[in-house]
Amino acid sequence: MTETPHRPLSPHLQVWRWHVTMAASILHRVSGVGLAVGMLLVVVWLACLKAGPEAYAGFAAVSGSWFGLIIWIGVSWAAFYHLASGIRHLIWDTGVGFSLGAANALSWASIGFSIGGTAVFWFLLMRAGVLS
């Protein structure tokens, strides 16, 4: 292996014309990092559950505050997006969906599903009266 330490490194975001597959790819990473935050919150949730009723009430209060709700809405969007976008990748892995039209459609579908899924998820929670 010849060493070429000064070769260009990918990706050079600024030289690309914006397109939806690029946005969907970036969002896949963004939502993945968002789910890292979500996993951290799950472990904090378990820690508070173990610590007792007082700690758990504190966790629930922060979760239900406007700040907590923004975080949880973000995490739920990340879950819906990463799920849909992940399926998009699994479809590509089978060797289909690589035409420009199909790739764009799959990417738009992932974005649409994540917005719709998050909206329905929180609508159902609010209708159940959980967030009053």
Add this chain to the structure above:
Amino acid sequence: MTSPHVKTSEMTGAWIWIKERASALVLLPLMLWALVAGATLAGLDHAETLAWLAQPVNAMLVAVGILVGVYHLHLGLRAIIEDYLHGSTGKLVLMLNLLGCLALAGAGLAFVILIALAQAPAGA
């Protein structure tokens, strides 16, 4: 066989690719379940949440979700780190990623087990 200017993914990329997909397939139904579980748990108090986690199927799925989820998380963060950080900084952050993920999975699993043990009837 290794060179300082070759990314891990260029040496063992196919195996990592398979591990990413295998864990993704396991996580697909688990993530749907997690969304339902999250909606179920929203608004529950401490005792109600403990009762939910006392059901073996819930405790089991939380534990498997943490294990496979953190495994997949480690692979994903590693791919991002390898793209943007190089040299000794990259190596350090890759190490922190591994240690952080091990700590996260270990702590999560430990809490699930400790909660289950605390709830087990005396003498069982």
